[in-house]
Every structure is written in structure tokens, then in C-alpha cells.
Amino acid sequence: MIDAPVEGLLARVRRGERSALARLISVFEDGALTLAPALADTTAGAVAIGVTGPPGAGKSTLTSALVTHARSLGLRVGVLAVDPSSPRTGGALLGDRVRMGVHAGDPDVYIRGLASRGRTGGLTDVLPDAMLALELWGAHLVLVETVGVGQSAVDIAGIVDSTLLVTTVAGGDEIQAAKAGVLEVADVVAVNKADLPGAAALASSIRSMLRLHRGGEVSVVRTCARDGTGIAELWPLVYREERAADRTRRRHTAALRRVAVAVGDAVAALVAEEKLDADGAVAGCIGGEVSVDEVVGWFVHRLSQG
Amino acid sequence: MRAIKVVIAKAGLDGHERGAHAVTAMLRDAGMEVTYLGMFQSPEQIVSVAADEDADVIGLSSLNGAHLTFAERVVAAMGDAGLDDVLLVLGGIVPVEDIPRLHEIGVGGVFPAGTLMDEIVGYIESNVRGERVGGPT
Numbered sequence: 001m002i003d004a005p006v007e008g009l010l011a012r013v014r015r016g017e018r019s020a021l022a023r024l025i026s027v028f029e030d031g032a033l034t035l036a037p038a039l040a041d042t043t044a045g046a047v048a049i050g051v052t053g054p055p056g057a058g059k060s061t062l063t064s065a066l067v068t069h070a071r072s073l074g075l076r077v078g079v080l081a082v083d084p085s086s087p088r089t090g091g092a093l094l095g096d097r098v099r100m101g102v103h104a105g106d107p108d109v110y111i112r113g114l115a116s117r118g119r120t121g122g123l124t125d126v127l128p129d130a131m132l133a134l135e136l137w138g139a140h141l142v143l144v145e146t147v148g149v150g151q152s153a154v155d156i157a158g159i160v161d162s163t164l165l166v167t168t169v170a171g172g173d174e175i176q177a178a179k180a181g182v183l184e185v186a187d188v189v190a191v192n193k194a195d196l197p198g199a200a201a202l203a204s205s206i207r208s209m210l211r212l213h214r215g216g217e218v219s220v221v222r223t224c225a226r227d228g229t230g231i232a233e234l235w236p237l238v239y240r241e242e243r244a245a246d247r248t249r250r251r252h253t254a255a256l257r258r259v260a261v262a263v264g265d266a267v268a269a270l271v272a273e274e275k276l277d278a279d280g281a282v283a284g285c286i287g288g289e290v291s292v293d294e295v296v297g298w299f300v301h302r303l304s305q306g
Numbered sequence: 307m308r309a310i311k312v313v314i315a316k317a318g319l320d321g322h323e324r325g326a327h328a329v330t331a332m333l334r335d336a337g338m339e340v341t342y343l344g345m346f347q348s349p350e351q352i353v354s355v356a357a358d359e360d361a362d363v364i365g366l367s368s369l370n371g372a373h374l375t376f377a378e379r380v381v382a383a384m385g386d387a388g389l390d391d392v393l394l395v396l397g398g399i400v401p402v403e404d405i406p407r408l409h410e411i412g413v414g415g416v417f418p419a420g421t422l423m424d425e426i427v428g429y430i431e432s433n434v435r436g437e438r439v440g441g442p443t
Contacts, residue, residue: 018357018358019357019387019388022357022358022359022360023360025360026360030308085309085339086334086335089334089335089336089337090309090337091309091333091334091335091336091337091338091339091340092309092334092339092340093330093331093334093340093342094339094340094341094342094359095341095342097341097343097355098342098343098344104351104354104355105350105351105354110358111358112358112359113339113341113359115309115339117309
């Protein structure tokens, strides 16, 4: 299952070679290979933190500040910064690392931009493999940064050990944050750019709302990523070693998600190409006699009957 | 799914980004994945990022006349990092008489101001390296 060139690549990654690490992640990105099932149990694990939130909240700067803190503790760090690919052209601008320039030249920090390449479910099929590559390389901490828009943010939550939502006063009020659905999966909320007026009030209202919906399990911290304010307070809330110790949970979720996405894509393709007509249900839906929910219900019923 | 990965950078103290921004946007619209590094990058930093991103192309923007020195240093850094199969292109304010020397140094495509965008995209697509080692069996 693992051929010779890839075996060679894996050996070089284990020895700490950055170029092999970069190449291994590319191999996963290109969709040629998944190694998570084959290697999962043989690799020392890293603590994985998902950093998500609306554009402009300061995710990259905050991620960079977390890297700085991790380095002060002697940890080796990998960062995966995900940016969306254009649905029209397929291209992408990978701009997050511009904010992390302070780490250039540090042999124990590896930063990589990843484009979503139009995959449904965000990048949840490639990310676990990329995270595994970083663990093989020796990372103690992996930070995964994504734009938190609805489903993609929720998807990331399943494959990391803790999820940090970054928001600011400029990013809209707490109602906007709630609409994204991310508040349901966040472990910690950072109100960034805390030097701006209104930050304390925003933190307070988010805290109240979270207490209402999720009890006391979510912390809200005010940060100023640019100067490091709040980072020391944030760190223990996001760096959850005890969760990382349960490695099966993350791998199980990742594998399950991968299968679900693949099945969904395959069925969607058949429907879109009009190759599968479900006893006329699809045609009926197109003609307006049958609702989409009914069509979906038909498919699910058929699948569950085996 | 394979995409061409490009790192675009300017070096030294040249603060004019318009051209580099335009090329970045154009390459993205052509379906490429572009990491824009911004200004004030040393040749070593540019190459280090290109290595970590496993980039297929390094694009340099030079408007201040220092293109020969800049290119030499980037090519040297690429050699040190083992990035010999990465395509190097350079654009900006480049006198026509310097183009042969740039090619000798190791720059693949030279695109002086006024080059049509399609030509840059076409050049990259034609000259970028092929399959990666460790690809599909």
C-alpha cells in the first residue's frame, strides 16, 4: 500500500527533513494518497488547535502569537493555514503567512498554506494527513487556521483537540457570531484587537450568551495579538494535552468524515449528471411536484435498506 | 487535483507593490495557488518559503534596477536549498539589454513592464515541472 518512493519520503520526514515534509504534504494535497489509517498508531501525537473566525479578526496574527508562546516553551510547531480556492477559477491567494514573518528562519516552526481546492467539507480529508505529516516530522503542536464560515468551521472542530474562535468588535456583534454556528463548537472565544473600544462589552455579552447556551464550558478571553496581551491567559485554555492523549477520537472523526464526504460527493455527482433517478423522484423535484427534502428522504431510506 | 503553486516576492527596499499585486491576482485567476510574500524579503527568506510551500514557481518583482544582483542571490539560495527544478521568473522594470544576462544567471522567464498577462501564464504553464515524486502509483 505504501510504495518505495513514499517510504523513502516518510523516512526523511521522520529524520526531520523539511523538504521531505513539504513534499509529503503536497502528495496528500494532490489527493494521491492517504496515510492516516496506516500510520496513525505508530506516530507520536501533537496537540492540535483549530483557529477559526471571520476574515479580519486577526486569526493569523493571533496564531503567530500562539506560535511565539509555544516556542518559548520549547515546543516544535506546525501551522496549516487554509484559504479558499475560487470556485470559478480554482485559484487561491494564500496570504496568511505574511502575518507570521517573525518566525522565518526558525527551524522548529513550519508554516504551510493550503487551498481548499473546492472540496466539500472544507479540507477535512487532507488536513488529518497533513497533520500526521507534521507529527511525523516531530511537531508537538499543530495549529490549523481556517476562515470560520458556517460548515467549514464546524468541520474543523472534529479533527482538532480544541477550537478557538477569534472575533473582534469590528467583525460584527455577538449575534453575527452566533449565526455562523461556530459558537456551538468553539471551546474558547478570543475577542481580539482588545484595544478597540467596545471590546470589553463584546466579551461580556458573548460570555452571557455562551452561559445561556453552553453552560460554563466555554471561556472568553480578550487578546491583542499584535502586542501579546492575553496570550498567556489564552494558552492553557487552548493547549489541551489531555484531549490530545485520546488519539482515537480525532482519528475516528477524521476517518468517518472522509467517508461521509466521499459518499456525498459520489451521490451528488450521479444526481447532477442525471444518472440516478430514484424512481422519478429527482425528475419530480425538478418539475416542482416533489420537494428536495422528499428526494433526500428517498435516498436515505434506500441506503439504510442496504 | 494538482495546482501550480507560486511564491511571489519583492526584495530589498523597493516599496512599490502594484505590479506584484496585479500579477498575483492574475495568476490566481488562472487557477494557480499564489503565496504573496510582500516586501522586504531577503533572497534566503523567499527561497525558504518556496521550499516550505513546495512551490513550483518563484516570481520576483523588481522595480528599482537591482534585478541582476537580486536574481543572482536568489539563484544561489535556490541552489543551496536544492530547489533546482523550481521555475524562476522575474518581472518589473528590466532593460532589454539585461535579459540575456538574467537568463545566464538562471532566470527562466523575464517579463518587463508591458508584458501581456497571458504571456506570463502561458510561460509558466509550459515550463513548470511535471509530476512530484511520491505521487500516484
